[in-house]
Amino acid sequence: MKTYLPPKFIIERDQYRCTQCQACVSQCSFDANYYDAEDDEVRSREENCVGCHRCVVFCPTNAITVRENPSSYRRNESWTHEAIEDIIKQSETGGMLLTGMGTDKGYPIFWDHLLLNASQVTNPSIDPLREPMELTTYLGQKPDMVKLTSDSTDIETEITNQIKLDIPIMLTAMSYGAISLNTQESLARAATEAGTLWNTGEGGLHPSLRKYANNMVAQVASGRFGVHSEYLNMARVVEIKIGQGAKPGIGGHLPGEKVSLDVSATRMIPQGTDALSPAPQHDIYSIEDLSQLIYALKEATNYTKPISVKIAAVHNSAAIASGMVRAGADIIVLDGLRGSTGATPKIIRDNVGIPIELALAAVDERLRKEGIRNKASIVVAGGIRNSGDVTKAIALGADAVYIGTAALIALGCHVCQQCHTGKCAWGICTTNVGLTKRINPNIGTRRLTNLLNSWSLEIKDMLGGMGINAIESLRGNRLHLRGVGLSDTELKILGVRAAGS
Amino acid sequence: MKKLSSAQVNAFNMTTRELSCKLREIVADGSERIEIHNTCGQRYIGTGLGAVQLDIYGTPGNDLGAFMDGAEITVHGNAQDGCGNTMNAGKIIIHGNAGDTLGLSARDGKVFVKGNVGYRTGIHMKEYHAQKPVIIIGGTAQDFFGEYMAGGILVLLGLNLQEGERQKANFIGTGMHGGVIYVRGKVEDFQLGKELGTADLNEEDYDALGKIVNEFASYFGHDAQEILKCKFTKLYPLYLRPYGKLYAY
Ligand code: SF4
Numbered sequence: 232m233k234t235y236l237p238p239k240f241i242i243e244r245d246q247y248r249c250t251q252c253q254a255c256v257s258q259c260s261f262d263a264n265y266y267d268a269e270d271d272e273v274r275s276r277e278e279n280c281v282g283c284h285r286c287v288v289f290c291p292t293n294a295i296t297v298r299e300n301p302s303s304y305r306r307n308e309s310w311t312h313e314a315i316e317d318i319i320k321q322s323e324t325g326g327m328l329l330t331g332m333g334t335d336k337g338y339p340i341f342w343d344h345l346l347l348n349a350s351q352v353t354n355p356s357i358d359p360l361r362e363p364m365e366l367t368t369y370l371g372q373k374p375d376m377v378k379l380t381s382d383s384t385d386i387e388t389e390i391t392n393q394i395k396l397d398i399p400i401m402l403t404a405m406s407y408g409a410i411s412l413n414t415q416e417s418l419a420r421a422a423t424e425a426g427t428l429w430n431t432g433e434g435g436l437h438p439s440l441r442k443y444a445n446n447m448v449a450q451v452a453s454g455r456f457g458v459h460s461e462y463l464n465m466a467r468v469v470e471i472k473i474g475q476g477a478k479p480g481i482g483g484h485l486p487g488e489k490v491s492l493d494v495s496a497t498r499m500i501p502q503g504t505d506a507l508s509p510a511p512q513h514d515i516y517s518i519e520d521l522s523q524l525i526y527a528l529k530e531a532t533n534y535t536k537p538i539s540v541k542i543a544a545v546h547n548s549a550a551i552a553s554g555m556v557r558a559g560a561d562i563i564v565l566d567g568l569r570g571s572t573g574a575t576p577k578i579i580r581d582n583v584g585i586p587i588e589l590a591l592a593a594v595d596e597r598l599r600k601e602g603i604r605n606k607a608s609i610v611v612a613g614g615i616r617n618s619g620d621v622t623k624a625i626a627l628g629a630d631a632v633y634i635g636t637a638a639l640i641a642l643g644c645h646v647c648q649q650c651h652t653g654k655c656a657w658g659i660c661t662t663n664v665g666l667t668k669r670i671n672p673n674i675g676t677r678r679l680t681n682l683l684n685s686w687s688l689e690i691k692d693m694l695g696g697m698g699i700n701a702i703e704s705l706r707g708n709r710l711h712l713r714g715v716g717l718s719d720t721e722l723k724i725l726g727v728r729a730a731g732s
Numbered sequence: 733m734k735k736l737s738s739a740q741v742n743a744f745n746m747t748t749r750e751l752s753c754k755l756r757e758i759v760a761d762g763s764e765r766i767e768i769h770n771t772c773g774q775r776y777i778g779t780g781l782g783a784v785q786l787d788i789y790g791t792p793g794n795d796l797g798a799f800m801d802g803a804e805i806t807v808h809g810n811a812q813d814g815c816g817n818t819m820n821a822g823k824i825i826i827h828g829n830a831g832d833t834l835g836l837s838a839r840d841g842k843v844f845v846k847g848n849v850g851y852r853t854g855i856h857m858k859e860y861h862a863q864k865p866v867i868i869i870g871g872t873a874q875d876f877f878g879e880y881m882a883g884g885i886l887v888l889l890g891l892n893l894q895e896g897e898r899q900k901a902n903f904i905g906t907g908m909h910g911g912v913i914y915v916r917g918k919v920e921d922f923q924l925g926k927e928l929g930t931a932d933l934n935e936e937d938y939d940a941l942g943k944i945v946n947e948f949a950s951y952f953g954h955d956a957q958e959i960l961k962c963k964f965t966k967l968y969p970l971y972l973r974p975y976g977k978l979y980a981y
């Protein structure tokens with residue numbers, strides 16, 4: 232069938248600069264560049280280009296420009312390019328549109344409508360260059376009250392399973408299979424070096440990454456891939472995955488093409504079969520059932536690990552979160568509307584869930600009102616782009632954040648949304664042996680620790696400016712936030728005052 | 733045979749946590765066989781204990797042997813829901829009925845049930861090389877038997893059915909994409925998920941089935957040959973990738 236889809240991108244090659252070296256041909260995993268031997272000329276198949284910029288970055292003479300196809304349809308606010316082209320794709324395949332990464336729709340980003348405070352005159356700011364600044368964060372259940380020993384030198388109350396993080400930023404769940412082993416190794420090593428946690432996703436643990444288990448969150452998802460008692464007991468935290476912001480309410484299908492020999496050994500399923508994660512966890516149909524699995528995991532790890540429960544941020548998050556805490560979760564993770572994934576039906580990614588800022592504010596508020604906020608830590612994920620977002624999230628009530636897309640961008644990702652194809656030209660979201668070599672774990676680790684380090688410096692600077700010397704003092708301190716351009720209802724849900732008031 | 737050092741526990745009025753702590757203690761003391769009496773709804777018995785023999789009298793609660801790694805559990809009574817959840821190795825023998833989601837996501841090990849089972853037995857069981865879970869049911873099962881199954885062997889005997897009466901489960905093997913199910917007696921096409929094919933058993937199948945039925949018969953005092961005389965149907969997944977065509981790329 233002839234496709235009616237126009238190329239999404241135009242590849243321009245400056246013939247004056249191009250030396251026919253064919254770097255762009257070998258770099259493009261989408262088969263969009265080729266060498267015509269007869270004419271001795273490098274050419275492009277623009278219809279294949281996804282705009283990942285791999286060739287642009289690797290062209291030694293900067294000869295390539297990739298830009299959006301400027302040709303346009305008749306202007307129509309309703310029938311946008313995307314609306315038209317989605318229908319063309321579906322009429323040519325008959326399938327659900329699959330995509331990767333988080334939604335690219337223009338839903339409001341509330342971080343950009345929240346502003347932090349700074350000290351002026353009436354209280355001094357702190358200079359983080361000269362004074363100690365504390366970003367240390369402890370995740371896990373906190374006691375209702377703390378009792379000191381009679382001589383007041385120690386704490387008498389028994390404090391259970393606290394996870395100490397040097398920075399309040401963790402690397403989110405990305406499974407081996409969805410991402411390459413070199414990528415996962417980079418994440419694991421960076422987390423270990425930075426004193427934070429990485430997350431296995433639902434793919435089990437590859438033997439070569441066991442040495443990073445002490446900084447690992449072991450995920451238990453509906454597919455239960457690679458889940459056994461050794462895996463659970465090696466981890467620092469065990470995380471039950473109920474849902475994910477990029478695809479609330481649905482499961483995951485790792486296509487058989489991505490289930491290589493090595494992935495199959497880690498997931499413990501035969502090579503080439505689809506790894507199907509059912510939509511629900513089949514032993515959880517209620518809060519009581521969730522509690523049953525939480526305690527099954529506590530039993531399996533002899534009460535030595537905090538149990539985290541991750542949900543997608545949806546309409547009733549606050550009530551659900553309350554149930555999760557009462558069910559025994561030590562950490563609850565909220566993944567917002569803008570959260571990313573290796574593969575999701577586009578219609579779900581772009582239309583289901585709620586923004587993380589609203590979910591966080593509602594959950595924190597609800598748990599406080601019910602007097603159970605201390606019983607679990609809150610971790611938020613889904614669209615954290617910079618240290619400003621992190622700081623605002625903490626002021627809004629989060630204990631820590633997970634980052635995913637930001638971490639992948641540090642490794643080279645250009646957010647081309649092709650993760651589901653398994654062809655990632657940056658070697659991140661693929662199990663193709665040739666492509667996975669593009670991530671060197673030594674360099675990947677460095678890029679990630681650099682990112683975490685720069686964010687830490689920035690957070691300290693912001694804290695200092697507010698006159699605060701410990702992130703603990705900012706946690707849930709919404710007086711340090713003001714809203715701009717928000718409706719009264721939004722301000723009320725966020726629990727912040729309007730700027731100027 | 734070396735005699736196992738054994739211990740007894742009276743679970744009367746114990747909470748789940750109290751019983752599990754007690755069992756851990758006993759195992760740490762070196763007991764290899766434990767009799768648990770007056771069991772009444774305590775969950776997770778056998779979880780996190782390693783390779784120990786448990787004899788349970790009374791009724792154990794949900795998630796019996798969840799994440800189990802090598803224990804051998806005999807239940808002298810009925811089991812409830814979630815028995816053998818994500819089991820990794822070991823054996824569970826139930827001299828009664830079991831509830832829903834028996835053997836959910838099991839990765840290896842064996843479960844023998846004398847009586848009937850609830851819904852979704854063996855859901856999302858998997859296998860990897862020699863790790864191949866086996867579940868055999870003497871009685872009947874409820875709907876969604878072997879749903880989403882990705883590996884392992886399920887056997888449904890229906891020994892308590894009348895002559896010519898068909899199996900009770902509908903939607904058998906819905907979403908199945910690995911492993912095999914053997915059903916004894918009558919099962920109609922409309923009872924099967926649309927991802928399944930049916931076949932007569934070949935020699936290899938009879939070999940595998942024979943071993944499982946023999947072991948089953950030895951626990952519950954049945955005659956294996958008598959059981960095997962009846963006709964069996966083999967149910968297998970038609971596609972390794974049942975949902976491969978759902979998407980446009
Ligand atoms: S490498 Fe990426 S940007 Fe370059 S042609 Fe290929 S798909 Fe397009």
Ligand code: SF4
Nearest residue numbers: 644645647648650655
């Ligand atoms: S991970 Fe790779 S395929 Fe996915 S968006 Fe980033 S560059 Fe594209």
